[in-house]
Amino acid sequence: MDLAGRRVWIIGASSGIGAALATELVERGAAVAISARRADDLRAVAGDRMAVVPLDVTDAARVPDALAQVVEELGGLDIAVLSAGYWKQMDDFDVESFHRHVEVNLGGFANCLGAVIPFLRARRAGMIVGIASVAGYRGLPGAEAYGATKAAQLNLLESLRARLRPNGVDVLTVCPGFVETEMTSENSFPMPFIVSAEEAARSIANGIEKRSARIVFPWQMALLMKAATLVPDRLWALALTPRS
Numbered sequence: 001m002d003l004a005g006r007r008v009w010i011i012g013a014s015s016g017i018g019a020a021l022a023t024e025l026v027e028r029g030a031a032v033a034i035s036a037r038r039a040d041d042l043r044a045v046a047g048d049r050m051a052v053v054p055l056d057v058t059d060a061a062r063v064p065d066a067l068a069q070v071v072e073e074l075g076g077l078d079i080a081v082l083s084a085g086y087w088k089q090m091d092d093f094d095v096e097s098f099h100r101h102v103e104v105n106l107g108g109f110a111n112c113l114g115a116v117i118p119f120l121r122a123r124r125a126g127m128i129v130g131i132a133s134v135a136g137y138r139g140l141p142g143a144e145a146y147g148a149t150k151a152a153q154l155n156l157l158e159s160l161r162a163r164l165r166p167n168g169v170d171v172l173t174v175c176p177g178f179v180e181t182e183m184t185s186e187n188s189f190p191m192p193f194i195v196s197a198e199e200a201a202r203s204i205a206n207g208i209e210k211r212s213a214r215i216v217f218p219w220q221m222a223l224l225m226k227a228a229t230l231v232p233d234r235l236w237a238l239a240l241t242p243r244s
Contacts, residue, residue, distance in 0.1 A: 003125075004029030007074040009056060009067075011083030016181035017131060020201035021081065022050060030207060033070040036084065057084045057108030069114045079208065080116040081129040084108055086129045098145040101243050105149035108154070117164070124168040129208060130157045131174045134216060134225045134229055141240055151208035161213060172207055173214040176200055177221030193220040 007024050012018040014036035017140050022034050033051035034042055042052045051073035055066040071077050086104035088097050113128070120126035135143050136150030154173060161171035179193040195218050207215040216222035228236070 001211050002029075002240065003205065003209060006030045006078045006130060007013045007033075007076050008079040009033045009035065009070045009074075009077055009116075009163045010081040010083060011035045011055065012082070012131070013045060014020075014038040015045075015201050015203070016083075017176065017179055017197050018081070018083035018195035019045045020081070020126070021204055024201040024205045026050060028116065031074050033073050035066060035070075039080075055110055058103050060107075060111045060114075063111045065114045067119060071119075072127075077116075077119060079129060080112070081204075082109055082112050083131040084112075085131065087146050090144050091142070093144065098148075101145035101149050105146070106152055113160070115170075117160075120169045121167045123165070126166070127170040127172060127208065127211070128157075128160065128164075129172045129174060129204070131176070131204075132157065134175045134177050134221055136175070136224045138231075138236060143244065148197070170211055172212055174204055174207065175214065175217075175222075176214040176226075177218055177225075189241070192224075195216045 003025060008030045010018050010022050013022045013034035018036070020203045022032050022045060026032050033053055034046055035055040036042055036055045037054065038051065039054040040208060042054060042064055043066070044220070046052050051070065053066050053069050053153070055062060057063065078185040083149070084104065086101055090097060109130070116128060130153055132153040133150040135147045136154045140147055141211070154175070157171055157173040164171060178192070179200045180196050200217065203215060216225065
């Protein structure tokens with residue numbers, strides 16, 4: 001897929017992967033609109049090169065209006081990137097935190113899909129790009145809420161890929177490992193093979209151009225997580241049990 005001239009909406013682009021991807025796609029010739037809650041940060045990312053459409057993905061009633069504004073600003077829509085996300089490490093099981101993860105990572109995800117899918121289906125063309133995570137592959141202590149929502153996203157995107165294929169709509173699942181972002185800056189644990197947001201953006205843009213079904217990066221994390229899925233459950237639990 002040639003990105004030059006493609007109309008792209010990136011949801012969750014005030015910082016991190018979404019912001020870096022917006023810049024990368026503009027440099028590849030795409031017309032880009034960006035959304036997130038923080039309007040000032042969006043304007044700083046956009047400069048005079050992108051359309052700015054503020055949006056809180058948890059506000060279901062606002063999403064269709066935001067889509068309509070994006071379509072008006074760009075003259076249409078070819079690719080929707082769902083990058084909005086929430087992460088907070090759990091030192092102990094926290095019900096309030098768990099519900100916040102679900103509200104943003106699943107509820108907000110669903111709100112955006114509910115608006116974008118009918119639009120692209122009607123055109124019988126386009127792509128949905130969902131930013132999930134390798135954290136969805138296996139359960140990790142401290143990431144109970146985040147990992148659970150990312151596992152759900154992986155399943156959801158896989159289901160949609162089959163459902164939307166007859167309608168000419170591609171679905172790309174993106175599974176980053178650790179990326180240097182505002183979200184990961186306060187992590188207190190080792191983050192192996194961490195990459196910059198700009199590196200992540202290049203990998204995602206390349207995946208879009210190739211119309212990939214799923215990309216996992218960096219390659220070291222891709223191999224590690226593939227191996228992790230083969231580890232028996234009891235052994236996995238034993239390996240991750242905290243040492244007193």
